[in-house]
Amino acid sequence: MTSVLSLTEEAEIGYKVELELNKFQHKMIVYGGMLNMFAGLIIVLTLHHKTSLTTLLIWYMFLTIANLFNWGFVYKNRHIRPSQTILWEFAKRNYHLAMVMLCLTMGCIAFLYTNDDAHYQLYIITILQLCLVGFSFGTVTDYTACVIANVCVVLPYLSVHLYSGFYSIWTTGKDSKLDISYSLSFVILLIFFLTAIYIGYRLVTRFFKLSFENVILNQKLENINKFLEQRVKERTLELENSLKLVTFQATHDLLTNLPNQRLLVKYMSSAIKLAEQNQSAFMIIFLHINEIDKINDGLGHAIGDLVIKIIAQRFQDKFHPMPYESTNYIVTLSRKDVFVILVDSIKDAENIEQYVKPIFSIFEEPIDAEKQLIKLTVSLGISLYPKDGKKVNVLLMNADAAMWHARQHGGNHYNVYRNEINADTSKQLELASGLHSALLNTEFMLHYQPFVSLETGEICGAEALVRWQHPVFGMIAPDKFIPLAEANGIILPLGEWVLRTACHQLQAWHGLGFHSLKIAVNLSARQLLQKNIIQTVTGILAESHLSPEFLELELTESEAFKRDIIPILKQLKTLGISLSIDDFGTGYSGLSNLKLITIDKLKIDKSFVQDITANEQSRIIIANTISMARKLNITVTAEGIETLEQALFLKEHHCHLLQGYYFSRPISAEAFGELLKNHAHLQLTSSS
Numbered sequence: 001m002t003s004v005l006s007l008t009e010e011a012e013i014g015y016k017v018e019l020e021l022n023k024f025q026h027k028m029i030v031y032g033g034m035l036n037m038f039a040g041l042i043i044v045l046t047l048h049h050k051t052s053l054t055t056l057l058i059w060y061m062f063l064t065i066a067n068l069f070n071w072g073f074v075y076k077n078r079h080i081r082p083s084q085t086i087l088w089e090f091a092k093r094n095y096h097l098a099m100v101m102l103c104l105t106m107g108c109i110a111f112l113y114t115n116d117d118a119h120y121q122l123y124i125i126t127i128l129q130l131c132l133v134g135f136s137f138g139t140v141t142d143y144t145a146c147v148i149a150n151v152c153v154v155l156p157y158l159s160v161h162l163y164s165g166f167y168s169i170w171t172t173g174k175d176s177k178l179d180i181s182y183s184l185s186f187v188i189l190l191i192f193f194l195t196a197i198y199i200g201y202r203l204v205t206r207f208f209k210l211s212f213e214n215v216i217l218n219q220k221l222e223n224i225n226k227f228l229e230q231r232v233k234e235r236t237l238e239l240e241n242s243l244k245l246v247t248f249q250a251t252h253d254l255l256t257n258l259p260n261q262r263l264l265v266k267y268m269s270s271a272i273k274l275a276e277q278n279q280s281a282f283m284i285i286f287l288h289i290n291e292i293d294k295i296n297d298g299l300g301h302a303i304g305d306l307v308i309k310i311i312a313q314r315f316q317d318k319f320h321p322m323p324y325e326s327t328n329y330i331v332t333l334s335r336k337d338v339f340v341i342l343v344d345s346i347k348d349a350e351n352i353e354q355y356v357k358p359i360f361s362i363f364e365e366p367i368d369a370e371k372q373l374i375k376l377t378v379s380l381g382i383s384l385y386p387k388d389g390k391k392v393n394v395l396l397m398n399a400d401a402a403m404w405h406a407r408q409h410g411g412n413h414y415n416v417y418r419n420e421i422n423a424d425t426s427k428q429l430e431l432a433s434g435l436h437s438a439l440l441n442t443e444f445m446l447h448y449q450p451f452v453s454l455e456t457g458e459i460c461g462a463e464a465l466v467r468w469q470h471p472v473f474g475m476i477a478p479d480k481f482i483p484l485a486e487a488n489g490i491i492l493p494l495g496e497w498v499l500r501t502a503c504h505q506l507q508a509w510h511g512l513g514f515h516s517l518k519i520a521v522n523l524s525a526r527q528l529l530q531k532n533i534i535q536t537v538t539g540i541l542a543e544s545h546l547s548p549e550f551l552e553l554e555l556t557e558s559e560a561f562k563r564d565i566i567p568i569l570k571q572l573k574t575l576g577i578s579l580s581i582d583d584f585g586t587g588y589s590g591l592s593n594l595k596l597i598t599i600d601k602l603k604i605d606k607s608f609v610q611d612i613t614a615n616e617q618s619r620i621i622i623a624n625t626i627s628m629a630r631k632l633n634i635t636v637t638a639e640g641i642e643t644l645e646q647a648l649f650l651k652e653h654h655c656h657l658l659q660g661y662y663f664s665r666p667i668s669a670e671a672f673g674e675l676l677k678n679h680a681h682l683q684l685t686s687s688s
Contacts, residue, residue, distance in 0.1 A: 020208050044057070132189065150197075161180070260332060261334045267330055272392070280346065281384060287339040287359065288379045289311070295307055303370055307367050327345045352414070381402030381417065382402055383399035383416075402415045403415070454651045460516060464519060492530065499523075506518075519550065522555075553572065579600050581603065582603045603636075622638070627653075641663065
């Protein structure tokens with residue numbers, strides 16, 4: 001069986017056992033010496049009338065000296081430890097010599113007081129036997145000392161009586177005094193005592209060893225128990241912390257630490273119960289940051305996440321928990337970019353403005369994200385309990401639908417749910433499902449809006465704009481169905497159809513003699529990220545026999561400078577295709593990105609053009625953009641021209657191309673062909 005104690009622990013136990021045996025031995029020397037002195041005095045008093053008193057006193061003096069010598073040994077060596085090897089061994093040898101002297105002194109009574117009286121002999125034998133018992137017990141912790149003591153006690157008796165017995169047999173032929181018999185009995189007694197004390201010595205040693213082993217094992221067990229208790233506590237704490245962390249992660253948004261939809265549902269359920277009891281109302285507000293998509297696309301998702309975190313912190317700073325009788329705003333993050341706010345304790349459900357005003361105030365100050373100041377606007381959708389629903393899912397769905405409608409207006413706008421919104425939502429679902437069959441049924445068509453050169457007044461190109469002739473809802477503008485097509489993937493085959501149709505149409509116009517005419521087609525980032533986009537474009541150009549120089553691909557500013565888009569644009573550029581940035585100035589990419597890829601054309605967004613007459617900043621932006629583009633040899637197109645004043649301002653600042661209702665609305669291919677034939681030159685003094 002393998003020991004559970006180490007070698008070091010076993011050595012330590014051996015040291016302690018030897019030390020304890022030595023302590024016990026020293027005590028027995030002290031107590032035994034006293035007993036010897038007392039027993040010697042009894043012997044002197046008992047035998048003084050049967051032998052010489054002088055002899056008795058001399059014997060007692062030697063006995064006293066021997067005991068005093070032993071006591072001196074104990075006093076001198078009581079601090080010696082087994083670790084002091086040399087001193088320890090020296091002390092043991094001195095002790096054994098002292099035992100020889102003491103025991104021989106006690107044994108000397110066997111021949112000092114020899115007498116033929118049987119009672120006297122019995123008395124001497126009894127004394128020696130008592131000495132054997134006393135010295136045996138006194139040396140039970142040192143078997144060497146035990147052997148010395150027993151042998152030295154009986155040695156004088158055996159020497160005298162064996163000699164006397166054998167002499168008697170030699171001279172008379174018999175042992176008349178039974179000396180040999182007594183001597184043999186003492187030998188047997190001596191062997192018995194030595195055997196018994198050896199067993200006792202082993203038992204005592206074993207007892208001490210087991211005692212110390214038990215102490216160490218108990219200490220080990222106690223340490224193990226403490227260790228296990230500590231580990232159990234630590235593990236329990238770890239599990240509790242892990243459970244808290246898992247619970248927190250399951251109920252909170254990890255980016256902002258705001259409660260997520262799970263907690264929102266719990267909060268709403270509690271609010272519904274409380275509202276039923278108090279006959280009160282509360283509102284649910286869906287909040288969407290209008291610019292978040294442009295920020296993610298133009299500046300990266302890291303900046304987008306930073307913006308969300310800053311807004312979340314502003315919410316937490318502004319809407320602290322208040323007493324229940326006050327209006328409370330509980331802000332959660334339901335989706336990555338949609339905050340859902342529970343506003344309880346509504347006292348005036350008719351005056352929505354007072355409850356949304358604190359929310360709008362959070363967005364008054366621009367966001368400082370990576371040294372860029374970003375002005376944000378939000379769209380709010382609101383549903384009221386119990387007017388707009390009495391169940392959690394109904395209230396959430398209605399607030400979400402109201403937010404979607406608020407987003408159509410742009411800017412800081414809120415929309416309270418009304419029943420008509422559900423009809424609009426149903427229409428959106430019907431449009432989304434109808435996209436799949438619209439392409440097969442050729443319900444889509446292209447309209448074309450001309451580009452007019454300010455230098456020559458000629459129509460030098462056209463932008464292809466897709467329209468949907470729905471069998472039920474009639475003509476549908478692209479801003480109504482393009483987001484749906486992007487969401488369900490129809491934008492990919494639809495975009496390919498638009499590109500193919502536009503290229504074929506342009507080749508047909510070239511056949512009519514308008515050889516310099518170019519066509520601009522909008523492409524989304526999703527279309528460009530197709531694996532075979534280069535093959536698709538080159539295939540369509542080859543199929544329509546159109547030279548690449550007459551094709552212009554338009555991308556929005558937020559999409560054009562994405563890291564994974566730029567390599568694809570460079571490949572298209574090497575084919576000879578022109579690249580145009582649409583809605584320039586509305587994104588967050590910055591002018592520095594123009595150096596990432598060679599751009600042929602910038603289109604100034606119509607929001608700046610329409611503000612020319614009223615907004616000095618718009619005029620400055622347009623003038624600086626045209627100046628910068630001309631220095632970079634980039635053609636500038638201003639879109640959304642509706643008045644002569646706008647056109648003249650742009651001409652004054654040397655804008656290259658104009659596009660807008662002032663010249664022509666988007667029209668069908670047939671109408672555009674007629675426009676080319678009849679109005680190849682459009683003047684700034686007339687409008688179409």
